[in-house]
Amino acid sequence: MQDMATMDRLVGIFSDGFGKSKFPRSKISLVSDVLLSPESVRKLGVDFFHTGRGYAIPFGAGLKLGNLDLKVVVVVGDLLTLSGNHFLHSARGNMDLVIVCLNHFLYKKVGGEDPKVRYSQVSPFSGDEEPFNIPHLAKSLGAVYVARWTLMHAGQLANSLSEAMRAKGFSVIEVIAPGVNYFLGQRGERDVSGLLEYYYKNSQVRNDGDTQNAGIGPDQKIIVGRFVHKERETFIDSYNRQLEQVMKKKFRAYQ
Amino acid sequence: MNTLESMTKQDGHPIEPLLRMDRIPHIWCPGCGIGTTLNAFVAAVNKLDVDRDKLCVVSGIGCTGRVAGYIKLDSFHVLHGRAIPFATGIKLSHPELNVVVFSGDGDLVSIGGNHFLHAARRNINLTVILVNNFIYAMTGGQVAPTTPVTAYTTTSPFGNFEPPSNIPQLAEAAGAVYVARWTALHIRRLTKSIVEAFRKPGFAVVEVVSPCSMYYSRLNRMGEGIDMMKFYHKNSVIKHGEPTENLDIKFQKQIIVGKFVDRERPAILGSSGGPDAEAEP
């Protein structure tokens, strides 16, 4: 479960983003593999599905394909460990989903110094594996909208969310959000606001398409911004077009 | 091929010492490119002069998965999609072993896509030979994540509508340090690439575009294996270092081959059984 302070903040941003997107709340479905409290969901006024860890993307894809009128927003909290494959193939097929990837990697220091070492529950001394460069991965898989913000960039994040919802196809927003209880807690540091401020100070906005160097590592700024905003035919549109072309009158479009 | 050694040998095919000959003839159809790819791999092994007792081959399920059954090395034919994690386990527990993953597109990119991504991200020292025949051939010709748009398969009877995976781009984006693509016809260059990939510390991927003479070509009316080979002959263009985003394969269009990525990144168990392999797993 995410830390509640993080999630509350995120829910506020969701609310802004949903409002800006102009979609009626009843048509928005939020699918998540991390739990949101019933209160926050009620505040958002959307339909909420909490799936097994790693299955939010395919479940969301099914939900969307089951009812094409829905706008499905998927919150992925597992850093693409279990859901990497679903991410890959939904992006390839351009499923009409908005993916919000929560990234709560951890830096040692919170207050201004450069981070040197990454820590996590299972690598308490250092993370010896490089993390995914999620924007680059998403872009190369063909996502139509790719952005990354920290949780402090509330306005930009809400804007991005509404843009991503209006973009037709697979949209990815990476949110750098602290996972306080699991990660910082282990180091005895629970200062959320300090961490958020640290993220904010150490990030650099770059609204261009170069995602190659947007990897997150020690001793470097967190590159944030909107990286991709383009158009590509969605899964169901390609399906209807291709089959109509081949089957002609025999085809009944999928609705 | 280790020329002199093989050329003076009279009493059998030079590949035979590395095959389980009691299992030959193999199950691959006439005109299939997997046998050719296996030839290239064995040639590369001969060239590498590597200790064969320290060489493992891991295959998943599918036509290409059968390679593990024919090659006379320590070979594992594991579950569908799990070739890379299985190989990761071998490599991490025995860093002195050289582990080669030899499997197909459906196995490595579809069901095993997540393992592919994460192994590349970790940059675990494996050599992946990925035979791409655009289709699930073992189960009878279903649409694969590599099937070009508009191609017919048994589960896309009205033409495929999903854009296929661009495997070199996927490998690069996830963090592979060596990425090359050849067709089964570019046999010498393929052999050279396998040698290079093998020597590269880190996650190295060699994609081999191979004819499926029984399903892909039949369902799309492309003739036999030899006709597909002729097509590759005519339509493949060698462009080393081409940016990987240009490497999409369109239906019956040009195929760009070559070596696209050769870079350095910190690898887990970096060397191929060299001194660095002493590092703690």
Next chain:
Amino acid sequence: MAANPEDVFTGSYYIDGDVASAYGALAAGCKFLGGYPITPSTEAAEAFAKRAPEVGALFVQMEDELGSIAAVLGASWSGKKALTITSGPGFSLMMENIGFGAAMEIPFVIINVQRGGPSTGIPTRTGQADLMQARWGSHGDYEIIALAPDSPQECFDFTVKAFNLAERYRVPVMLMADECVGHMTEKVVVPPASEIEIENRKTYSGSLQRYLPYKRDKSLVPLFAKPGDGHGLYITGLTHDERGHPIGDRDLRSSTARFLVDKIRQNASQIIELEEDRLEGADVVVVSFGITSRVALKAVESARRQGIKVGTLRLKTIWPFPEDKIAELSTRVRGFVVPEINYGQIAFEVDRCSHGNANVILVPHAGSSVHLPVDILGAIKQVAKDTKPYASVVSYKTHLERQIFG
């Protein structure tokens, strides 16, 4: 209500069981198939992919079985009837989400064309060893329904029935065909739509604010509402109360978990379908299902010719298990013969339900082919002859077993 005529390909066909089940799914109104190719079930997905665009249904080949079943669950929550088709290893991969579907009470159908196992096993040959996995595969307590067809015609009929049961009880329903039935080509009659009875889930029509996703009436099956209609659904795989909210560990009284088993157990008598033959006055009863029941016919016929009073009980429904029927039979027969293509699954269920009143003999098979009728006949004779009660289930030494173990 009757099926939609547009969905039904009425006519007589000469097709295999896999294709028949695809036709059955379409006739039942299934509009979504998320699948992944796996021998020997692929023909069903292929047939569905071929015919679905004609009736506005969608076939999606997902990246793996995990994705397939998760998408099926999502599509079913969106109000479509949804199906996935798989076999051995794919079935194993789906287990986590089957439990998830059972806990969230999502109606969906899985067609499992069983093959030889374990693991990759014998992909192109038959097996009947996934039955316990179907029942107990996912962790925790839940109930499912499993049907076992023995012919391509039944593949069609039972697929329609599977959808009806899934929709009626909001539960995963599994069609446990085996490779022999799946690949057996026979005449299949697809009746006109007016003769196909289909059921749809009961939906909620009251005020939006008052909707409680897991509130039940006497039938124990909650009313369904799909997302996008303003109900403000909150659905989770965590143990939940009738609002759908997670309950944590304090208030188990409000948990709806108990109803997952009760709604099937209490309705078992309506779900279970059996085929009985000459059970009156029988000394021996052959309990069988799937392709094995057709092999057993030959043995039963020979035994009857030799003067043994044999009845047959064919399990069309495997789960829930016909406990009452077996218990009742056990008081008046000498023993049961259970041939199955595994090393004992249903035989132990029969033994459990007979409460020591009757002997149970298992005719095992390692898979990849079907029994020899002579083995089943031998077992029938042995049970008919033995007067002493068995300590537990006795495994009959078949020809194959004798070859292997001497």
Next chain:
Amino acid sequence: MSLVRTPYDIKKIKVPRGEVHIVKERCKGCGFCIEYCPNGVLALSDEYNEKGYHPPKVVSPEKCLSCALCEVLCPDFAIWITLQGEVEAKIGG
């Protein structure tokens, strides 16, 4: 008179000669070896092997330069080359 110039070092150049070995029963008749032999050494034979395929036959053995392309292209490991010594190069050879 030949229009081709004779290279001055033609005496130094040795041309390898190869011998083709075919395991007919392993062949599945894909035709890769015949198609891609640069010197046209092989051709499809009329005979059938036990699987019912036409294996290749050697039609111009003297042309084989032992490049072994057939050997590495053959998916069924049914054909290989052995080096049979070298001969002196000659124009148009």
